[in-house]
Amino acid sequence: MRPATAPREVRLDDRLLVIDPSSEELRDGRVSELVELLRPGDLVVVNDAGTLPASFSGRTASGAAIELRLLGEEPSGAFAAVLLGEGDWRTPTEHRPAPPAVSVGETLHLRGDLHVAVVEVSKLSPRLLRVAFDHAGDALWSRLYAWGRPIQYAHVPERLDLWSVQTTYASRPVAVEMPSAGRPLRAGVLLALRRRGVALAALTHAAGVSATGDPAIDAALPLPEWFELPEETVAAIAATRARGGRVVAVGTSVVRALEGSAAKHGSPRAGRDETDLVIGPGFAPRVVDGLLTGMHERKTSHFELLAAFAPRGLLERALAHAATAGYRGHEFGDACWIAPRESRVGAYTCASVSSACASRSYSSTEL
């Protein structure tokens, strides 16, 4: 599948590949259909994380050129980060020269007047770091926006503007790559959904990077990520279940947050949490019935996650069709709809949740 090579406005006649796991059928659709694909009483859950400009060019103490990509802020105020060698996004990450080794205590000098101290070097890779900035609070955040650039990859040759990597409903900047599945959800679509009686709810998931070019790190992706589930969203999910509606996740980050919370607590629980849940074939979703997502290639964690919602053979057929029909992939690409399974009213009464209960509730998924 070809990648989309530039940010672009999502139009209502943009393509939407409709995948129906129950009938195992594929269909070429349009973004404008989203409103009809949902029913009154359904719930759409989005990840409202804004996208931080998380890429910083700079130099090591010895003067070597580097790029530091932030992976996310930790409760301590330190940031997880990955170090790349000289160059920029125009060179595919896997072809970038390796950065020089850095050691704990070393200061890295970033664009402008930003400096970070290396606090920890990961055992997983010498390029995976924990760093501490020399500013905090207001001063730090203003500088991050003054000097950071959105993380981007070689398939998009033009430098991205900050507004190109924000969803319509972006808020706290805790994602380092855009939660791009939500791009089709422009305000007009969201308002039409509400008029149809479809409920909307948000969670915030600090989505990390999709690739670093370091095989050891990339094999470990996605790294554990935190998320925050508002009380209202937990209540909206329960109300949707009670009325027989379906829960549709926008993007794999929403699936990971909701299923991660349910896996840990039996049902989604409000508050801040962390998930390292890996979802793939055989996983029985407890919360999410279907999803709006992007076009994901084989051998990615995103593609594996979809196999929890649709038979792998159907997904393989969908990918082959997308390639021949000219669908575009990656963050500015086309959209994909995994039709929600029919609701199971009261499934939440199983919420104390033994896995047997969960698999019985979802036996129609047949993975």
Added chain:
Amino acid sequence: MDLRGKGVLVTGASRGLGRALARELARRGARVALVARDPEQLETVVEEIRAAGGEAHGIAADVGDKHAIHPIAGVAAALVGPIEVAIHDASTLGALPLRELLDTDCEDLERVLAVNLVGPFRLTKAVAGNMLVRGRGVVVFVSSDAAVSAYPRWGSYSVSKAAADHLARVLAAELDGTGVRVLAIDPGEMDTKMHADAVPDADRSQLADPADVARAVVALVADPERAPNGARLLAQSVREFARVTS
């Protein structure tokens, strides 16, 4: 609407009504992100609010600069959480002394529209989508008598405020029923630097104290019944004003 713990964004917050609004919102427990161009004046207000026990964060930026908008929205949300109340108070009169429209440079009109109309539009786009998915929020456009009356020599400002009023009305119509309210509030004449710039010989004793007006404005913002979606309100004419200033 309980403002305690809510993320609030106020532009033009380093002086006049914006400063008073930020102080009043923080006094009522909101987490306030203040936006203004001058970092030193801004920091002074931030420190005032913190000294009084409130939460305040300064973002030095120009709402008339399109590249500043997403950084404002991002930094504000990072520091105070999802923005539930956004108040567009930053305004410019344009070139001083005020002059007739036919003597107004086109570039000056463009600058006034950039700060008073297009900037608030961009910033609303950056924050109101989140209010929509969360089903609650308030966007306030600080308006003016000049938005409805045609005063000679107030042309650029008047045009920008009339357009912003209508921007608020159309946004309100589009967002009706979503839980998001869009308001235009005319604060009336106040004893501020902007007023002194516009009317240097005004009798200051006849002008309202911005702190009193801010209390009335915040009371309206917090009250969906008296400030329903789409309303254009006169802050100094409401009964609340008499109550809070008595």
